[in-house]
Amino acid sequence: MRLIFVYNVDATPAALLRDLVQGIRTGQTDCHLCDITYGKLLKDRRWNRFVQGLPLDVDFLMRSAFRRRYPMESGPFPAAYIKDGATLRCVIDAGTMNAFEDVTALREHVARVVAELGS
Numbered sequence: 355m356r357l358i359f360v361y362n363v364d365a366t367p368a369a370l371l372r373d374l375v376q377g378i379r380t381g382q383t384d385c386h387l388c389d390i391t392y393g394k395l396l397k398d399r400r401w402n403r404f405v406q407g408l409p410l411d412v413d414f415l416m417r418s419a420f421r422r423r424y425p426m427e428s429g430p431f432p433a434a435y436i437k438d439g440a441t442l443r444c445v446i447d448a449g450t451m452n453a454f455e456d457v458t459a460l461r462e463h464v465a466r467v468v469a470e471l472g473s
Contacts, residue, residue: 357445357468
């Protein structure tokens with residue numbers, strides 16, 4: 355079983371540079387998942403530790419890479435999916451992801467999702 359987070363940014367140099375500059379300048383990008391899990395340049399340490407402690411494999415994909423791997427899923431993004439064998443299902447949709455006020459709220463929600471998977 356694998357948890358896949360999908361950023362709302364494409365994996366092109368222009369898109370990544372635009373998001374980086376926008377994030378540094380305004381503190382916000384077009385990807386709320388990026389905004390709450392990253393500081394100005396680096397991933398939030400608390401988030402990183404939390405993800406490393408999860409009892410399943412975790413991937414982070416840019417929107418374009420996710421669409422190449424899973425063309426049947428069209429978004430919207432950011433979102434999180436569970437891949438279990440050949441099955442892929444959304445467990446945190448864009449509306450929910452965009453509503454998290456901070457990384458703590460996201461961590462709490464992910465912990466609940468993972469706990470439900472184990473039951």
